[in-house]
Amino acid sequence: MVYRRYAFIAVVVSVLVLVVVLVGASQVPPLTIVASMAATTLAVATPLTLGALSGVFCERSGVVNLGIEGMMLAAAFSGWFGSIYASAVLGIPPLPSLLLGVVIAVATGALLGLLLAALAVTYSVDQILAGTVINLLAVGLTGFFNRQLFFGPASAFGGQVPHAPGVLPRLHVPLLADLPVVGPVFEQQPIAVAAVVLVGLTHLVLFRTRWGLRARAVGEHPRAAATVGIDVVRVRYVNVVIGGAIAGLGGAYFTLESVPSFEPMMTNGRGFISLAAMIFGDWTPFGSWAAALVFGAAQAFQINLQLFRDQIPPSWSFLQQSSVVGLVPYLLTLLILTGVIGKTTPPAADGQPYEPEGRR
Amino acid sequence: MKAVLEARGITKRFSGVLANDRVDLDLGEGEIHALLGENGAGKSTLMNILYGLVRPDEGELRRSGRPVSLRSPSDAIALGIGMVHQHFMLIPVFTVAENIVLGAEPVRRGLLDRGSASAEVRGLSARYGLDVDPDARVEDLPVGVQQRVEILKALYRKAEILILDEPTAVLTPQEVDELFRVLRGLTSRGVSVLFITHKLREVLAVADRVTVMRAGKVVGAAIPAETDERGLAAMMVGREVVLQVSKAPARPKAVVLEVERLGVAGRRGSGGDAVRDVSFSVRAGEILGIAGVQGNGQTELVEAVTGLSPARDGRVLLRGRDVTGALPRALIERGVSHVPEDRQRHGLVLSYSVADNLVLCTYHRAPFAVRGVLRDDAREENARRLIKAYDIRAPGPGTPVSALSGGNQQKVILAREMSRPVELLVASQPTRGVDVGSIEHIHREIVAARDAGAAVLLVSAELDEILALSDRIAVMYRGGLVAMRDAGAVSRTELGMLMAGVLPGEAAPAPGAGEEAAPASAAGGAEA
Amino acid sequence: MRDKLNRLFAPLLLPALSVFTAMVLGGVLIALAGGNPLEAYAGMLEGAFGSPRAVSETLVWATPYILAGLSVSLAFRGGLFNIGAEGQLAFGALSAAWAGHWLPRLVGGGLPAALHVPLTLLLGALAGGLWAAVPGWIKARAGGHEVISTIMLNYVALNVVSFLLNGPMKDPTAANVLSRTPLIDESARVPALVDGFRLHWGFPLALLAAALVGWVLQRTAFGFEIRTAGQSPDAARYAGVRVGRTVIVTMALSGGLAGVAGAIEVSALHHRHELGFSQGYGFDAIAIALLGKAHPGGTVLAALLFSAMRSGATRMQYLTQVPIDVISVIQALILLFVAADTLVRRIYRVRARGERLVLTRGWGG
Known part of the structure; x- marks a missing residue:
């Protein structure tokens, strides 16, 4: 089963890369194209990777996080607003402003994680519903504040929208980034690098530490965990808040690393796709990352194809339309949900509110 | 005999229902003490109180004579109380060793020390003659072995008092004998055992003393050697029981x-x-x-x-x-009529009324539906008739079936399945x-x-x-x-x-x- | 008598308290934004009901809300969380636009209104229903959760509609630069209910749909199957219900209702499919269904409340400069408090009554 899923990932990614290589071969050496695809894939997979890790953290402890989309959106906005406020009103230089923005975004995610935990753990609200509440709340609040803070009568900038402090700079991974041809793959921005580091870190925490063992126990059989003295409620709260913080970092990617602007609903379903990646990745950090890379590759495909738009034969020109190529990640998600490529098993107590002993 | 664990005047109510009513119990050092009672007698509540899972409304617990208050299982564990639950508290996808050390894991340099966990489990199982493979996944093990893991879990936490809740429900008679042998071995090492059951035979076979509960109260105590099945049954049920x-x-x-x-x-x-x-x-x-x-x-x-x-x-x-x-x-x-094994999952829709559950398999047929349209009067009438015929204790046809006791829920299923x-x-x-x-x-x-x-x-x-x-x-x-x-x-x-x-x-x-x-x-x- | 009144109004207590709490918090938000909450709400009320025209506009808003709300409610009763009403609505609208403009040309000649209008709405229902049957099928076949699949299909629908409205179905008129279809024929238009007002026959149709959904769910054997499959799929299978098929059919019916909502918007109001005509009806529908406790009558009431807020919001913004967006926040808060009813109970010390409706069941399905 595992083999089948990874084979699927490999095939899809190869096909996408191959098409771009075939189209662009007359202009650019194939290896350069492959490197460019790899670099873009890693970059654009960032929010999906982080979203999936957020899901892994929450769901391994037994809380379904359907609010990743909303957490990302809210974090994208608050981080963006924070960085602009810091640079334009407080006069802080761009880089510290951006970093402050990242911190604010992460805090926003954590705060919404706290809300999710309160709803799901303390108030036993249906978890899918709780996530939906967070999503709608995020859409409403970001829409309201976006207008209010930038354009409204009580605007923080007196009606004048100031310039954003740009985006986070690329990091130059020593040695690797100096390699010929494949060098660009290792020249990534900080959140993209953090996402990859977090994949390993999440794996370590979940499968090699005491906390991870207890969290997984809580996600599989909360009552059993409680009988050996583990505080189920606390474990779930902590994990969901961490998950929220990671989703917040994913949100920061949109406005502080990808583009220096905010648009309402700009996360565009990435939070939901990352849940599909998590499911496809069997609730493991590395599996989720691999699945996120497939979606990243689909997006990289669209971006890289733009570079060679003149090379595309007229009969294939529909590939350029964003509404056609843009479908790929969504269709991939649907395909995965049909179970054709194998089914995975969630933690046994995923989505179930924990009711302590003695309540019937 | 010195009492290692005493309960005095324990009272517990769940939404108005008295689950435990001024219960007294004492467990002597090194004895096997049976707590006998039928389903719903309040045994499980008492046991959960003794293990810190439920807090009593009134009453006092004493450990070796010292008053104690148990706020959580951790407190119970710290006092040397271990418990083997009827539905095993094991995580199926974890290994034996992971299950045993969970909550008290050995750690080296911030990471789990799996090697020493396995080694400790191996040592423990050798010492008590409870053979298990520490690296096997629990879900792959037979229930008898899973129970051994549960006992080891308690021993790993240095339990001096072992509470077992209906431990024989899933075992063969031979495995039961094996379990009893293990329990006697434990008592010879000074462990005291509280054994909860509704099976008379087992009480007579293994217990040194027995306390009988009925409807939340302690109704009697006995030495097994001085009584027989019939006497215990009468005490447990409150009347003569037809065993045949x-x-x-x-x-x-x-x-x-x-x-x-x-x-x-x-x-x-x-x-x-x-x-x-x-x-x-x-x-x-x-x-x-x-x-x-x-x-x-x-x-x-x-x-x-x-x-x-x-x-x-x-x-x-x-x-x-x-x-x-x-x-x-x-x-x-x-x-074909079917009384399913898991009545709450298959046999009933818990949120539905008794009347709806009584037509769960025939709702689409006359007289309950005519040309696809439901007939409320026929359903009501059917319910009234069956409630009476099968002695279902329910306030009326409209009562949600979730409000009935297990026995009455089962009667609803039986009535439905036998009524065609x-x-x-x-x-x-x-x-x-x-x-x-x-x-x-x-x-x-x-x-x-x-x-x-x-x-x-x-x-x-x-x-x-x-x-x-x-x-x-x-x-x-x-x-x-x-x-x-x-x-x-x-x-x-x-x-x-x-x-x-x-x-x-x-x-x-x-x-x-x-x-x-x-x-x-x-x-x-x-x-x- | 008192008992009867109690039974009638008791279910309204918690939703009413939820709405109240959300409005209070919304008021705080308005005050923070420099507005006067009371003035803002007064403006909203005036905008919603202050004149015959205002009432007409509120009911125009209510029409898609009722239908989409019923769509989500019906799915909830079947144990399904249909977040895809927005996409199903878009397909219903697309199909109606096609039936209104291209169908007569396809069959060569005009159609009588008595035939053309029903056909247009029916094709809208069909398109929405088929679109929703896909996640139903995915769920029945592999247990793939409908929440993710319906969301994905929303994005697919968005892309497909945008492709069609910019390409094959784009209004070919030389002057047209917008992503929209040509106007539909007169014969395909649902007529106005009262001359001179925008209120149309779609509104009574939506009420009729609510009655029909209620009747099917509560009074028919098929409705019993939907509810049983929703409350306990295992028990339903045991009882002889073909759960997979029921799931697909329930999703299709749910999508059909959303499809009709879209078709009516095209046929009665815009007379064409224009990109972005739906102002998030499909998403508001989730809050509406939950506020209405997935009950058809409750859904209608919740839809009227939401439409009053939406339609009054413009007036509110005009009078008090409080931005319309605050409505989205209030509606999300309503959903929050409806979902966390234990929280509302704790605030107002209301005791729990009866069983909770099982809406969803985590990933396990």
């Missing part, structure tokens, strides 16, 4: 159900088949009892016969007609978790169904129930049917041996018997 089901000899007629070389695939990932090569038949007017320890394929067999899950190979015939793979609706139409013409009655664990009064009622109804000419397939893990009701008895072990006996011609001991996979003519379970052998011996392999 009276039934006339069976008069079997034509064959109703035939199962031919049935095979059912196992759960995903479990490898192997859940049911393999099972053949038998049931005639009208007889009860075929299927005995066996839970988890030996009975559930899957019943699901395949009643259309809830597909058969992988073989055939199921009803009155000579092939109904293999038929959907539940088709079988219902052909006179029955050719075949499949009853799976029909009295599990049901009070004595309802058990008697349910047993009478099953015999009545037989006498009315139905073929009855009874599946039960309670050997007493099988022996009391069946006309013929088959034994399932590891997915196969290992024996078929007439009820009069088989002893309890023999059934116990068969349930453990020990076949006549064999001294001990033969490990690794050939898969290709005949069905009767295909059940090789030792129960670890």
Whole structure:
């Protein structure tokens, strides 16, 4: 089963890369194209990777996080607003402003994680519903504040929208980034690098530490965990808040690393796709990352194809339309949900509110 | 004898209902103390209080004479109290060692130290003679071994007091004997055991002292050597109990159900088949009892016969007609009634009213629906009639079934399944978790169904129930049917041996018997 | 008598308290934004009901809300969480636009209104229903959770509609630069209910749909199957219900209702499919269904409340400069408090009554 899923990932990614290589071969050496695809894939997979890790953290402890989309959106906005406020009103230089923005975004995610935990753990609200509440709340609040803070009568900038402090700079991974041809793959921005580091870190925490063992126990059989003295409620709260913080970092990617602007609903379903990646990745950090890379590759495909738009034969020109190529990640998600490529098993107590002993 | 654990005047209410009413109990050092009572007597509540899972409204706990307050299981663990729950508190996907150390894990340089966890478990299991492989995944182990893991879990935490909740429910008679041997070994090392059960036989077999609970109160105490089953039963139930089901000899007629070389695939990932090569038949007017320890394929067999899950190979015939793979609706139409094993999951819609649950399988037919439109009056009337006929204790037809007791819920199912013409009655664990009064009622109804000419397939893990009701008895072990006996011609001991996979003519379970052998011996392999 | 009144109004208590709490918090938000909450709400009320025209506009808003709300409610009763009403609505609209403009040309000649209008709405229902049957099928086949699949299908629908409205179905008129279809024929238009007002026959149709959904769910054997499959799929299978098929059909019916909502918007109001005509009806529908406790009558009431807020919001913004967006926040808060009813109970010390409706069941399905 595992083999089948990874084979699927490999095939899809190869096909996408191959098409771009075939189209662009007359202009650019194939290896350069492959490197460019790899670099873009890693970059654009960032929010999906982080979203999936957020899901892994929450769901391994037994809380379904359907609010990743909303957490990302809210974090994208608050981080963006924070960085602009810091640079334009407080006069802080761009880089510290951006970093402050990242911190604010992460805090926003954590705060919404706290809300999710309160709803799901303390108030036993249906978890899918709780996530939906967070999503709608995020859409409403970001829409309201976006207008209010930038354009409204009580605007923080007196009606004048100031310039954003740009985006986070690329990091130059020593040695690797100096390699010929494949060098660009290792020249990534900080959140993209953090996402990859977090994949390993999440794996370590979940499968090699005491906390991870207890969290997984809580996600599989909360009552059993409680009988050996583990505080189920606390474990779930902590994990969901961490998950929220990671989703917040994913949100920061949109406005502080990808583009220096905010648009309402700009996360565009990435939070939901990352849940599909998590499911496809069997609730493991590395599996989720691999699945996120497939979606990243689909997006990289669209971006890289733009570079060679003149090379595309007229009969294939529909590939350029964003509404056609843009479908790929969504269709991939649907395909995965049909179970054709194998089914995975969630933690046994995923989505179930924990009711302590003695309540019937 | 010094008391290591005392409960004084423990009272606990759940939404107005008195679960424990001024309960007193004391556990002496090194003794095996049985807490006897039927389902709903308040044993579990008391036990959860003793383990810190539930806090009492009133009363006091003392550990070796010192008053203590238990706010959580951690407090209980710290005081040397360990517990083995009826539904094992094990995480199936974790290894034995992970399960045992969970909550008190050895750590080296911030990371889990798996090596020393395994080593400690190995040492522990050697010391107490409880053989387990620390690196095996718990879900791959037989229940008897899982129980050993539970006991080790308590011992790893240095438990001096061990509370066991209905520990024998899932064991074969031989495994029960083995468990008792282990418990005596523990008491000889100074461990005190509190043993919760509703089985009289076990109290007499193992306990040094017994305390009896009924309706939330302690109603008596006894020394097993000075009493007998009848006396204990009367104390437990509060009246004389008919321990025997009276039934006339069976008069079997034509064959109703035939199962031919049935095979059912196992759960995903479990490898192997859940049911393999099972053949038998049931005639009208007889009860075929299927005995066996839970988890030996009975559930899957019943699901395949009643259309809830597909058969992988073989055939199921009803009155000579092939109904293999038929959907539940088709079988219902052909006179199959089914009292399912898990009544809350399959048998009832808990949020529905009693009336709705009573038409759960027939809502689409006249008189309950006419041309697809539901008829409320017919449903109400049906409910009133059945509530009366089956003595269902419910305020009215509109009461949600979730508000009824386990016994009354089971009566709702039975009433529904018997209220249409029955050719075949499949009853799976029909009295599990049901009070004595309802058990008697349910047993009478099953015999009545037989006498009315139905073929009855009874599946039960309670050997007493099988022996009391069946006309013929088959034994399932590891997915196969290992024996078929007439009820009069088989002893309890023999059934116990068969349930453990020990076949006549064999001294001990033969490990690794050939898969290709005949069905009767295909059940090789030792129960670890 | 008192008992009867109690039974009638008791279920309204918690939703009413939820709405109240959300409005209070919304008021705080308005105050923070420099507005006067009371004036803002007064403006909203005036905008929603202050004149015959205002009432007409509120009911125009209510029409898609009722239908989409019923769509989500019906799915909830079947144990399904249909977040895809938005996409199903878009397909219903697309199909109606096609039936209104291209169908007569396809069959060569005009159609009589008595035939053309029903056909247009029916094709809208069909398109929405088929679109929703896909996640139903995915769920029945592989247990793939409908929440993710319906969301994904929303994005697919968005892309497909945008492709079609910019390409094959784009209004070919030389002057047209917008992503929209040509106007539909007169014969395909649902007529106005009262001359001179925008209120149209779609509104009574939506009420009729609510009655029909209620009747099917509560009074028919098929409705019993939907509810049983929703409350306990295992028990339903045991009872002989073909759960997989029921799931697909329930999703299709749910999508059909959303499809009709879209078709009516095209046929009665815009007379064409224009990109972005749906102002998130499909998402508001989730809050509406939950506020209405997935009950058809409750859904209608909740839809009227939401439409009053939406339609009054413009007036509110005009009078008090409080941005319309605050409505989205209030509606999300309503959903929050409806979902966390234990929280509302704790605030107002209301005791729990009766069983909770099982809406969803985690990933396990």
